[in-house]
Amino acid sequence: MKEYYLGLDLGGTKILTGLADTQGNIITRSRKETEANLGEDKIIANMIETIETVIEKAGVKKEEVKTLGIGSPGPLDAQKGIIIENSNLPWKNVALVERMESALGIKTILKNDANAAALGEKWFGAGRTVDNMVYLTISTGIGGGAVINKELFTGINDNACEIGHTVIDPDGPLCGCGNHGCLESFASGTAIGREAREAAAAGKSKKMLELADNIVEDIDAVICAQAAYQGDQAAREIFEKAGYYLGIGLGNVVNIFNTEMIILGGGVMKASDLFLDQALATMKEIALPGPLEIVTVTEAELGSDIGLMGAIAVAMEDKLMKNE
Amino acid sequence: MKEYYLGLDLGGTKILTGLADTQGNIITRSRKETEANLGEDKIIANMIETIETVIEKAGVKKEEVKTLGIGSPGPLDAQKGIIIENSNLPWKNVALVERMESALGIKTILKNDANAAALGEKWFGAGRTVDNMVYLTISTGIGGGAVINKELFTGINDNACEIGHTVIDPDGPLCGCGNHGCLESFASGTAIGREAREAAAAGKSKKMLELADNIVEDIDAVICAQAAYQGDQAAREIFEKAGYYLGIGLGNVVNIFNTEMIILGGGVMKASDLFLDQALATMKEIALPGPLEIVTVTEAELGSDIGLMGAIAVAMEDKLMKNE
Missing domain, CATH: 3.30.420.40 (ATPase, nucleotide binding domain)
Structure with missing residues (x-):
């Protein structure tokens, strides 16, 4: 059969x-x-x-x-x-x-x-060659999943790998979870959109306003990326800042999970050229030599x-x- | 045989x-x-x-x-x-x-x-009843080890669980690893000693100076604890601050590992009544409801x-x- x-x-x-x-x-x-x-x-x-x-x-x-x-x-x-x-x-x-x-x-x-x-990603995507990997989705929020010795690491009641809700700066922005300074509050699409609206409202980016037909509330991470690709300095800085904090999160993941691979997916990764270099540079500063030596950071393969x-x-x- | x-x-x-x-x-x-x-x-x-x-x-x-x-x-x-x-x-x-x-x-x-x-601790100590636990040693530094489904989680080249070297505030103190704001730089015995010397040098604690025969360099976490037990306000605040940051680290551990138990050991835990309440209160704020519900934080049993x-x-x- x-x-x-x-x-x-x-x-x-x-x-x-x-x-x-x-x-x-x-x-x-x-x-x-x-x-x-x-x-x-x-x-x-x-x-x-x-x-x-x-x-x-x-x-x-x-x-x-x-x-x-x-x-x-x-x-x-x-x-x-x-x-x-x-x-x-x-x-x-x-x-x-x-x-x-x-x-x-x-x-x-x-x-x-x-x-x-x-x-x-482990079985059909970028992780098919490795037995140990962490997947991070950078989207509206930041979610995660880890595979350890080929098996999904779910935690005791399926709440493991909430990497988006690890605090990386207690003085940081308010997160949807109620805390301040979670990785998600710095580097998610929501965070980028918030920063972009703040920048536009403060008169730092005519381009973003223009792309949103002058409606500040309509500015989101997608518009911020468009503006950045059109050379808008404020928009570029927002992505670089998000990249910096993502790098802290990645460095922490390297030091905790010590996996062969970290795979990055989610909608925000479509604009990865705006923040990934910064993220990797920061990650390399934070990661310890032992686990850094062995890890590869790569983009998810499975797309939509x-x-x-x-x-x-x-x-x-x-x-x-x-x-x- | x-x-x-x-x-x-x-x-x-x-x-x-x-x-x-x-x-x-x-x-x-x-x-x-x-x-x-x-x-x-x-x-x-x-x-x-x-x-x-x-x-x-x-x-x-x-x-x-x-x-x-x-x-x-x-x-x-x-x-x-x-x-x-x-x-x-x-x-x-x-x-x-x-x-x-x-x-x-x-x-x-x-x-x-x-x-x-x-x-x-898993086989002979506080963790003998559970299959999933994280052990943290709060000592000169902060080290960690996790047991997942009864097995030690070592990572791919034995560098997993370096929880002491996760960044929880990039504007924090310089850590021995070269980064700023690792958990270890806030909540280890070394960090407490550093804070204590700074407080004494700034004239904030006569008690600590007295206990160290007026030699600021001799002040360490042990003297800070002695002063705190004798009611010294500055010393108490140092332990509470360390407890706050330890709580951030614990909250992150809860959200990442989702284990049944977190076991705390190491020399600094001898003064746990000076900082553990604060640590647990902060942990509860940061931890998500799902993993928080299931976790117990307890002291290591195996002592020296x-x-x-x-x-x-x-x-x-x-x-x-x-x-x-």
Whole structure:
């Protein structure tokens, strides 16, 4: 009997689902609006619809589908298969694994999205040659996942690797988590947007204002990057400052995890040429010689498929480990 | 045939060696000056002497001794069994494992002292009930070791868990590693001593000066603690400040490792009532709800035997894992 694996990338705005063969090649895929505003039951119905679509399109029997992997923003309890809460989805303590299993009859595994992405890069992306790596996503927030001796390091209740919420300067900006000076408050897309609006409001960047049609509130990290690429000095400095703090975070990751590789992904990395050199220079200052010697920092390979490939890697993890 | 295990705690001033039974009970022990100033060959000869002493005193046959575990300050390459360098010992790139094995005919395993101590607390100390823990030693410096799923997390070249050298405030004091604002530069015994000397030199503490016979240079963390216990306000504030920064470090550890337990050891912990409440309060602010919920912070149990029991745990690790 043939074997197939399902991956589902659950986002606040869209659901991305794929059916993969035993090599992790996506055979069929389906995309649907999450329709988060319509509530829990509708979201789950949409998820199931995408799954039925990919199975049907592939002409595969349901019994041939071994496992469904779901990557979702947290906080969640992966062991219990429960999404505890989610700022983008209107639910609380949803027993997602149980509901999917009873609806589909397919074994389901839930992981937080950063952990799933780390696993995706380990098995199908930049990390495929190494057994020890840390993945950092630099996006709206900063999330992380680590693979140690090939295995996802989840922590005791799936909260490990919250590297975005390590404090690197207690006098720093207020973070979404309520603390001051988390890595995320300095180097995420949100942080870059905040700095950009402050700079524009202070009259330091006509370019950013111009790009936002003079509406300061519309300035975000994307506009800041556009301005920087057009030579705007204030915008460039904002990215360099973010790079400096990211470098502190990377240096700390090197000194704590001592992995062969650090993989950087997330939307902000599209503008990596604006901050990565600074980040690496700062990282090299902070990292101790022993762990620095052995580490490579590289960009994620899976691009916009990272969520989906991560979810597929979650579904396939046991098999991938056995095949090694 | 009976089985015994050797542990050797290699320090800059003394060598502490013990022979243990299969339960980890120390049967015989030996202590000798390291005599680091007399060079590599003499240090190794002293190590061997302590080992021969404990074997002889116990009336055990050398063939009954399965493994020798050595805990040593780093940096070292545990896999290759090489001590790369050491600020307290006059050697560089010493193939210690090879030399001990050829001299004794006993399988030898080398680990850095903080990792060995973590393993000691895991198997014989405060961590014996948990499978996931981080050990932090707050001493002259701040070192760390983590146990994940019962196994020591060493990193790819034995440099993991250098939590003392994570930057928590880039504007902080100069650290021994060359960076500014490492955890160690705020909360180690060295940092407390530095702050105490500064306070005394600035005329903020007559008590500390008095305790040091008016020699500012003689003021250290021990004198600062004495002054604090005698009600000296400046000394108390120094410990509270150290506690605040330790709390940031602990919060970061909680958010990164998501373990069941954090165990605190090292000489500075003798004055834990001067700073631990502050540290825990700050940790609770910084830690995210998910990982905070599950973690317990506790003091190390092995006291002055932690180095020796750690080395014995290094020797016995394979056996202890199998017995589980």
